[in-house]
Amino acid sequence: MTTVSPTSAAATSATTPDAMKQLSGNFSTFLTLLTTQLKNQDPTSPMDSNAFTQQLVMYSQVEQQIDTNSNLKTLIGQGTSNAAAVTTGYLGKKVSILNGNAALTSGAASWTYNLEAAAATNQISVTDSNGKLVYTGAGETTAGNHTFSWNGKDNNGNQLADGAYTLNVAATGAAGGTVTSSVASAGVVSQIDLTGSTPKLVIGSMEVNLSDVAAVAN
Numbered sequence: 001m002t003t004v005s006p007t008s009a010a011a012t013s014a015t016t017p018d019a020m021k022q023l024s025g026n027f028s029t030f031l032t033l034l035t036t037q038l039k040n041q042d043p044t045s046p047m048d049s050n051a052f053t054q055q056l057v058m059y060s061q062v063e064q065q066i067d068t069n070s071n072l073k074t075l076i077g078q079g080t081s082n083a084a085a086v087t088t089g090y091l092g093k094k095v096s097i098l099n100g101n102a103a104l105t106s107g108a109a110s111w112t113y114n115l116e117a118a119a120a121t122n123q124i125s126v127t128d129s130n131g132k133l134v135y136t137g138a139g140e141t142t143a144g145n146h147t148f149s150w151n152g153k154d155n156n157g158n159q160l161a162d163g164a165y166t167l168n169v170a171a172t173g174a175a176g177g178t179v180t181s182s183v184a185s186a187g188v189v190s191q192i193d194l195t196g197s198t199p200k201l202v203i204g205s206m207e208v209n210l211s212d213v214a215a216v217a218n
Helices: 007-039 049-090
Strands: 094-097 101-104 109-115 121-127 133-138 144-150 163-172 181-188 191-194 200-203 206-209 213-217
Touching: 049 191, 094 200, 101 109, 101 181, 101 206, 109 163, 144 163, 163 181, 163 206
Parallel strands: none
Antiparallel strands: 094 181, 094 213, 101 163, 109 144, 109 181, 121 133, 121 163, 191 200, 200 206
8 A cells, every 4th residue: 555645735735826816917907006005196295105115025035935836835745755755665575673672474474572681570461552551461581582472362261352452561689679661572473554644554453654674684
């Protein structure tokens, strides 16, 4: 699903010409009225030029602002296109993610977590995309890297829907202090979602921000 929304591009192309057209029409009317006034003014009491000079300056400033907005929109559009082009390079690549999320796909999800030191107790928990707790269990307590594979079932044995889930690790040391931990996951990018303001990688049914990617492998 490599998709692009045409809405913003269409709005940009329509808004700027309409604004310029309206400004041009108003300016033409202003010049017509000004010329008529000058032709019919009392020679013994000529019009004060300050008023229409200020209006001419205002028209010029509005025109410059419209041009500036148009140029900014063009630059934004070019930046989005460049980001999209770069992002498509992730297709088919295996990426490592450090935000604790993993994709549950066909009843399977996997994480790795690291304990900085040995723990006396360790409880791991899984939450869904809404932050709802769906699973808790005992985790490993030795220092170093560990793998947790989940079958997508909650503590009552109910199979949960595919999607993004987050693993949380709460390890406690013998003295009662918290043991520092980190969580990572990996998956293959199957699609790129370009419908939002920034491109996102799609792994299974989970979307990932580029800022959450720690490593990329073939």
